[in-house]
Amino acid sequence: MLVTWKYRPRNTFIQRLDPRTRLLFFFCVIFGLTLPDIWDYRVILPLFAMSLTLYLLARIEWKDVKRVWLFIFVLVFMIVGLNALLSGRGGPASVTNTASPVVFEVLGIDVTIAKIWFALTQVVRMITMTLLAIPIPYTMDPNIYGTAFRKLGSSDKVSFTMDLAFRFLPTFARDFTITMDSQRARGYELEKVKGGIASRLRKLAPLIIPVVMQSTVTGEEVIDAMDLRAFGTNPRTWIKADDLRYKFADYIMLGLALILLVGGFVLRFGLGIGEFFIPDFFTNLFL
């Protein structure tokens, strides 16, 4: 069975936008931030404010996203933030390569000012991108995914692959949780850390095998259904394609997206702004 994301039609600015605009905007921000490798807080903070505004404009009910945000906070603060704080890895090399005063020491690991500032930047940077990603499943009609990619110019087959991948994502996430719960009910203990690496990896088999094998069976059913409808023999009709039209607001957003994308490259490679650095006010806090 296919599970859908919790999509709900709402009459908001975000949902009146063309889905193509939203996908392009999302990718432009991510490309603009990650391709020129921007770590400057003066660039990241305004982007964060913009993402937060757009997120709030989507008016997603808190009860719908409560769990998702809980997961994200655990990941961002506990795992990534802590890792960045201790190791300084996962970002620009200058965090660990440049000498920086040690603030304190945990378990024999030096926590430097650079690592602390990097951890803060990393957390805000990740949340900036997450804020743009989360509303997509909640505010974009699942019926329109494939059409949006088709109208963006990809082939029928590639559009359909993207459509299916998006749609299978929540289904497999649910399958995975169900499998984990049912194996636990049978006495399977994931948390029990015992044995060497090989035996610990093998212990994951009861989780992975049922989900993967079920998905191969689902695949055969989907293939049959598509083959019976003669998928791929002729150019496909996308009924919803006519609904997609760029309006005034779309052009504004696309313009903004382009500015952000080009801006990222111009700042980094043209003006030399955007590299990781520790602002003086932050260093002074510790001295």
Added chain:
Amino acid sequence: MNNSSTWEFGTRQVVYGAIGAALYGVLSWASNFVPLPAAGNVTFRPAVAVLIFFGVAYGPWVGFLAGFIGNTLGDAISGWGFFWNWSVGNGLMGLVAGLVAAQIKDFRAQGDIVKAVIYGIVGVAVGMLFASFTEMITSGIDFNTALVGYFVPAFIGNAVVTVILVPILMIAFAAVASRRGR
């Protein structure tokens, strides 16, 4: 190896490419939360075995799509952003493993399993080499860091996962396939 059926891109490839991508995305995301074994700075991502398996079972296109789209989705839903070179690297990993697909006749036979694992390891090597060394361009790390800091741990971790989990997946798949008469 290069016959038309290896590189065919039809309904099968569309569906399994999508399924592989969604599975790889979900499992990579889940591995943020599941306590995974680690040794030094080598982490073991079991999702990689699923990617290699999809390549082996359904061919290079499925492997590439599963790796490329799956890694992109997994990174996006975890909030990492988009790292094109790691996405392409993951795609290459599945693609190279998929080159063996046409040669696999029996998913339970020892010879076929060994072949699949070897192609899987080569795939891991190619994909991670690509990702590690393009990292020299994207984040300006030096050759040594790329080799010792990125490639070696990623290669060891993914290769170990491939050796241990891919045979288990193949044997389980043989049972499912024979039960359904396909």
